[in-house]
Amino acid sequence: MRIGQNPSKIKGSPAYKPARVGVATLTYVPALEGYFREALDVIDVHLGSLRSSLDQDCDLHVFDNGSCPEVVAYLEEQWRAGLIDWLSLSHHNLGKNGALNWIFAAMPNEFIAYSDSDVFYRKGWLEESLKIFDSFKKAGMVSAQPVFFDFLRGQGTTARRISEAGNGLKVINVKPRQDIVEEYCDGINASEDLRQQFREQELQVAINELTGGRAVTSATDMQFMLRKEVARGLVPMPIAGALTAKDAIEIPRGIEDLGYWILSTEEPLVWHMGNSIAGQHITEIDQLKDGSLPIRSAKPSPEKETGFKRKFKSLLGASIRRSPYIARTFERIYGGLFSLLYEEQDSPESQDELPQ
Numbered sequence: 257m258r259i260g261q262n263p264s265k266i267k268g269s270p271a272y273k274p275a276r277v278g279v280a281t282l283t284y285v286p287a288l289e290g291y292f293r294e295a296l297d298v299i300d301v302h303l304g305s306l307r308s309s310l311d312q313d314c315d316l317h318v319f320d321n322g323s324c325p326e327v328v329a330y331l332e333e334q335w336r337a338g339l340i341d342w343l344s345l346s347h348h349n350l351g352k353n354g355a356l357n358w359i360f361a362a363m364p365n366e367f368i369a370y371s372d373s374d375v376f377y378r379k380g381w382l383e384e385s386l387k388i389f390d391s392f393k394k395a396g397m398v399s400a401q402p403v404f405f406d407f408l409r410g411q412g413t414t415a416r417r418i419s420e421a422g423n424g425l426k427v428i429n430v431k432p433r434q435d436i437v438e439e440y441c442d443g444i445n446a447s448e449d450l451r452q453q454f455r456e457q458e459l460q461v462a463i464n465e466l467t468g469g470r471a472v473t474s475a476t477d478m479q480f481m482l483r484k485e486v487a488r489g490l491v492p493m494p495i496a497g498a499l500t501a502k503d504a505i506e507i508p509r510g511i512e513d514l515g516y517w518i519l520s521t522e523e524p525l526v527w528h529m530g531n532s533i534a535g536q537h538i539t540e541i542d543q544l545k546d547g548s549l550p551i552r553s554a555k556p557s558p559e560k561e562t563g564f565k566r567k568f569k570s571l572l573g574a575s576i577r578r579s580p581y582i583a584r585t586f587e588r589i590y591g592g593l594f595s596l597l598y599e600e601q602d603s604p605e606s607q608d609e610l611p612q
Contacts, residue, residue, distance in 0.1 A: 283331065317340075391464045394515065486514065
């Protein structure tokens with residue numbers, strides 16, 4: 257039986273009013289070993305850069321896709337400190353699209369921004385993304401980094417649709433700065449051949465002559481923004497596996513199927529850290545650490561190796577690469593161990609996966 261009345265009904269407790277923009281990130285760290293040994297530091301820098309980049313109130317939603325206890329404890333600590341607004345914890349890895357189905361269906365904000373948990377945010381990413389939405393009324397997906405390839409593998413229609421739209425809209429080719437190209441290639445761990453291809457490539461840039469707005473006519477699932485109604489229109493997305501090329505194209509393809517455009521900024525206002533925070537951007541990370549944000553303790557560089565150890569690894573690696581048979585054997589062993597240790601179910605990925 258009920259005794260008395262619920263105080264919330266008597267006092268009329270107000271419900272939380274969401275911010276205009278909600279930012280979501282997805283974490284998955286099965287163990288702090290091997291590929292994931294720096295993951296906790298990467299996530300910490302990621303969240304710190306996000307908070308540092310914002311000049312307006314935004315809600316933060318973190319969806320954890322079955323991480324190890326150490327990562328869950330860190331996220332719970334951040335939530336208790338009020339640094340995360342909504343924290344979703346799953347015992348199971350639902351796959352990236354499975355988690356995005358929850359995020360897109362649940363977040364109540366007018367705009368929903370998403371990024372993987374290894375993305376570094378720079379100031380201005382949000383403002384410039386919103387400018388693109390204002391300048392291009394059919395913008396459905398906006399990334400804050402210029403994208404150098406057609407995510408839909410030649411099937412994208414955004415550039416053509418903008419060219420045919422009229423009303424002051426046109427598409428031109430623009431040669432990007434080399435520092436933008438190199439940073440993009442670092443983020444996808446591009447081979448030298450692919451780097452050279454991107455160095456020679458021009459970007460297709462949409463221009464709205466009435467508003468002065470400009471945007472690259474592609475986007476990436478690594479980081480992007482959607483309007484809430486567009487996000488709702490995408491779900492439920494199919495799930496082929498935990499992280500596959502087939503799943504990656506569901507968002508941009510779904511956006512264009514709904515009649516919207518996929519776009520990105522000309523300037524790189526986010527960048528992809530990957531699984532290590534060492535490298536050419538360490539100064540930018542150090543500047544973040546020197547600020548007032550509660551960053552944990554990002555490692556400035558990998559552990560130094562002795563000359564003998566470094567030479568031994570170099571010789572061993574060269575020996576393996578000289579024999580395609582041995583190289584394939586090691587690749588199969590690594591793939592088998594990774595699947596055994598970290599994957600809950602078999603999820604073979606496409607051999608020609610798009611850059612992430």
